[in-house]
Amino acid sequence: ISPAVSYLHYRCKIPRIAAISLVYALCALAALIALAYVIPAVQLQFMAFTSNLTSYAGNFQHTVDGWLLYAQTNAPGFLQEPLSKIDPESVQVERLVRELQSNPPDWLGSTFAGVFAGAKAAATGIATAVLVPLFSFYILMDGSRYRDGLLRLFPKRWKGDVDELLSQIDTVLGNYIRGQLLVCLTIGVSVALLLTIMGVPYGILIGVFAGVVDIVPYVGVALGMIPAFLIALGYKGLLFAIFVVVMMEVVHWTEGHIIVPAIIGQSVGLPPLVVMIALGAGAELGGIMGMFLSMPIAAILRVVVNFYISRLERWDNRDELPTPVRQENPPDSTNGPDAVEAAVAAQ
Numbered sequence: 001i002s003p004a005v006s007y008l009h010y011r012c013k014i015p016r017i018a019a020i021s022l023v024y025a026l027c028a029l030a031a032l033i034a035l036a037y038v039i040p041a042v043q044l045q046f047m048a049f050t051s052n053l054t055s056y057a058g059n060f061q062h063t064v065d066g067w068l069l070y071a072q073t074n075a076p077g078f079l080q081e082p083l084s085k086i087d088p089e090s091v092q093v094e095r096l097v098r099e100l101q102s103n104p105p106d107w108l109g110s111t112f113a114g115v116f117a118g119a120k121a122a123a124t125g126i127a128t129a130v131l132v133p134l135f136s137f138y139i140l141m142d143g144s145r146y147r148d149g150l151l152r153l154f155p156k157r158w159k160g161d162v163d164e165l166l167s168q169i170d171t172v173l174g175n176y177i178r179g180q181l182l183v184c185l186t187i188g189v190s191v192a193l194l195l196t197i198m199g200v201p202y203g204i205l206i207g208v209f210a211g212v213v214d215i216v217p218y219v220g221v222a223l224g225m226i227p228a229f230l231i232a233l234g235y236k237g238l239l240f241a242i243f244v245v246v247m248m249e250v251v252h253w254t255e256g257h258i259i260v261p262a263i264i265g266q267s268v269g270l271p272p273l274v275v276m277i278a279l280g281a282g283a284e285l286g287g288i289m290g291m292f293l294s295m296p297i298a299a300i301l302r303v304v305v306n307f308y309i310s311r312l313e314r315w316d317n318r319d320e321l322p323t324p325v326r327q328e329n330p331p332d333s334t335n336g337p338d339a340v341e342a343a344v345a346a347q
Helices: 002-011 016-051 053-074 077-084 093-102 117-122 125-151 156-198 203-213 219-236 238-263 272-319 337-346
Strands: none
Touching: 002 016, 002 125, 002 156, 016 053, 016 125, 016 203, 125 156, 156 203, 156 219, 156 238, 156 272, 203 219, 219 238
16 A cells, blocks of 8 residues: 555645555445445355255266266277276265265354354454554554665665665565455456356355465466366356356456556566476465465565676676776876976976
């Protein structure tokens, strides 16, 4: 929210404390609208989904049985023997769903409120809801003082480079975080509208899920498609499920080629291989939270490395500059004969 506060303060000449209060009020209004309209709709769809899970599992079970029978009948000869050993009774989706409904996981709970119990516990509930806005308020009020205090810790010859590096890190992180949140919101709304128009049940619920997991690059795209595919498969069959996935891929393609460049731009600019390595390292070190933090950390490392390389190249170019050759008797020298005669004449 820092850009909005800065705009109101510097462009509209509103006092900083009033600008922060106005932005906070707008954020609170948006949160109230979400609580009043979005969350009840998601709650209703989640409860309907859990109550109809058995019927969808039956349709999915029928599809799986048909696939298995077709594969056992029409598979090549070298595959028919291993496929014939698969017992249809071992692939019992309905039984698995009944067990989940009768003994739901601890993190799930029996109602929609149970889904958010883990999030509430992780966020430490009301304490975090109060402390985070409070900390943000003071950072927005006195951020420049903290920056100046940090710069005082460095020698004078380093202050310019440190200030420039901090500015680049702030720009990259701000663009990435704000852009990623806007992209997630766009994906969530687009997927929810698309699935609702196509008649897929629980479109809003799937859209919210797709928007949340889209914060993880590449992996979030696949995770968002899985529930849409399974529900469409149990609703109208394989061809409809494939069509739903294709349409969601069109949405994600639009995101990657139009929305992301327009919102985020090339502020992060990490190659796909580096992104995957960062996600894998984050998942290994910190699980889901590590995956969320891996991209900002990778962006910071990229800025630091590029800054170091630019300074290194500048120093190399400075060392390669030609050294001026000293002339024996320069025209403007004060020790030549002409200079002596001019001095004598002046006396």
